[in-house]
């Protein structure tokens with residue numbers, strides 16, 4: 299398979315089928331902080347297409363601020379039950395408001411309420427404060443749809459390289475590196 303996006307979609311499907319994982323689409327996104335340190339955290343992978351790899355978050359979170367200053371990002375995935383690792387590097391861009399709205403509408407009401415109630419990555423005085431904030435938001439929006447907060451949206455990482463590793467107990471892992479070459483991709487095998 300010479301198209302890494304199609305290959306990824308097949309791997310994602312295979313990993314999700316009969317997956318023992320609770321969080322089947324958790325992937326690690328790494329960004330670069332203001333001091334130049336890389337920092338990773340798990341997010342939920344929402345969609346993959348020729349445009350890139352999409353996840354949703356608060357736009358003013360730490361990761362959001364990092365991407366605003368430096369869009370160079372990475373995504374790393376390990377699906378133990380199928381023995382697949384995927385690593386990609388690329389440039390993150392905010393998705394459109396319409397796309398963000400689409401993903402917002404796929405969220406449960408309780409996820410919409412918690413997202414609205416909290417201000418990700420800002421300091422928290424005490425754990426009790428979370429309950430109070432959630433109750434305040436739930437009471438305020440009782441019986442109404444929960445609108446998407448302006449500070450919630452998504453990012454699409456447009457990859458310049460994607461590496462697929464098929465894990466083998468023998469350590470003879472198969473590593474397939476795809477690098478962007480103009481509008482296409484160049485494939486190269488790497489030693490394990």
Ligand SMILES: Cc1cc2nc3c(=O)[nH]c(=O)nc-3n(C[C@H](O)[C@H](O)[C@H](O)COP(=O)(O)O)c2cc1C
Nearest residue numbers: 321324339340341342354355356359360361362419
């Ligand atoms: C399995 C899992 C899935 C998560 N999914 C998301 C997500 O889709 N979006 C998000 O903003 N945070 C998600 N989080 C929380 C992030 O890992 C992280 O704590 C949060 O985004 C704040 O990161 P930041 O301060 O670096 O911006 C998830 C955490 C876990 C463990």
